[in-house]
Amino acid sequence: MIDRTNYDKIAIPENLDAVVGQAIDEGLSKRRRRTWGVWKKAGSIAAVLVLCTVSALNLSPAFASAACRLPVVGELCQVLLFREYHTEDEIKYVDVKIPRIAHTEQPDLESLVNQEIQRVVQDCIQESEARAKDYYDAFVSTGGDPAEFIPLGITIDYEIKYVSPECVSFVVFQRETRFSAYNCDLYYNLDLNSGEVITLKDLFGKDYRQIVANSIQDSIETWSEEERSILWEDLSIPDLISEDTDFYFNQDGQAVVVIGKYQAAYGAAGSLEFVIQPPAPVK
Numbered sequence: 001m002i003d004r005t006n007y008d009k010i011a012i013p014e015n016l017d018a019v020v021g022q023a024i025d026e027g028l029s030k031r032r033r034r035t036w037g038v039w040k041k042a043g044s045i046a047a048v049l050v051l052c053t054v055s056a057l058n059l060s061p062a063f064a065s066a067a068c069r070l071p072v073v074g075e076l077c078q079v080l081l082f083r084e085y086h087t088e089d090e091i092k093y094v095d096v097k098i099p100r101i102a103h104t105e106q107p108d109l110e111s112l113v114n115q116e117i118q119r120v121v122q123d124c125i126q127e128s129e130a131r132a133k134d135y136y137d138a139f140v141s142t143g144g145d146p147a148e149f150i151p152l153g154i155t156i157d158y159e160i161k162y163v164s165p166e167c168v169s170f171v172v173f174q175r176e177t178r179f180s181a182y183n184c185d186l187y188y189n190l191d192l193n194s195g196e197v198i199t200l201k202d203l204f205g206k207d208y209r210q211i212v213a214n215s216i217q218d219s220i221e222t223w224s225e226e227e228r229s230i231l232w233e234d235l236s237i238p239d240l241i242s243e244d245t246d247f248y249f250n251q252d253g254q255a256v257v258v259i260g261k262y263q264a265a266y267g268a269a270g271s272l273e274f275v276i277q278p279p280a281p282v283k
Helices: 018-040 107-141 198-206 206-221
Strands: 071-074 077-088 093-102 150-161 167-176 185-191 247-249 256-261 271-277
Touching: 077 167, 077 271, 093 107, 093 167, 107 150, 107 167, 107 185, 150 256, 167 247, 185 271, 198 206, 198 256, 206 256, 206 271
Parallel strands: 093 150
Antiparallel strands: 071 077, 077 093, 150 167, 167 185, 247 256, 256 271
């Protein structure tokens, strides 16, 4: 995992932030354009997987295979630790864990998801390594002492949220010690009977946007005035909800919607999560 102990002690050249900030803004702009281009064209499982941009570099094939098993429900579905490795040099250190799904009784689903996970992880790591190199070069070019440079940490890991005979829900996440703007979470919610991606519309029907928005609003109403002060003043919750909105299933099988950083509140609030309550039946 990433060790942040020495990051606050690093000597930062005076104009390094300006140099790197401009590069990040340009990179994020390009990333958003590429990401949304994929989303508009995708109509299959790949649509929920391709959330990071594609790089032309090749990832080192020196993976260490692992057979460590994680939580399992019956024999219908397993989420396994497929590959794990660690690399480091003078500018970065990388810790990676890549999952794969198995025994879903949906071979096409398994093949597509597992290939996409590996490809997206590869793309994320390649871009993170390129940013680490760019940051090191900017550090040195703006007067930083190479001997004082603290390597950037890059982590790829995953967390199983929910597994049942009917569905599996897990998240693959990327973290960087210096560039939190590039952190991302890839949410996987898969119907093991149909082999399809589960969307909020599947769960709550054609009125899902209003149902989800109402549930979020009800949750916010329970917050204190100080907690509500972090939200944007002109926030429109229904505008945040679509079939592509991130969510996962918690241990009780409830849908938890994730509103990304800056979407609804100041950056300090991070991502916001809301357990969605289905509407009460009409009497």
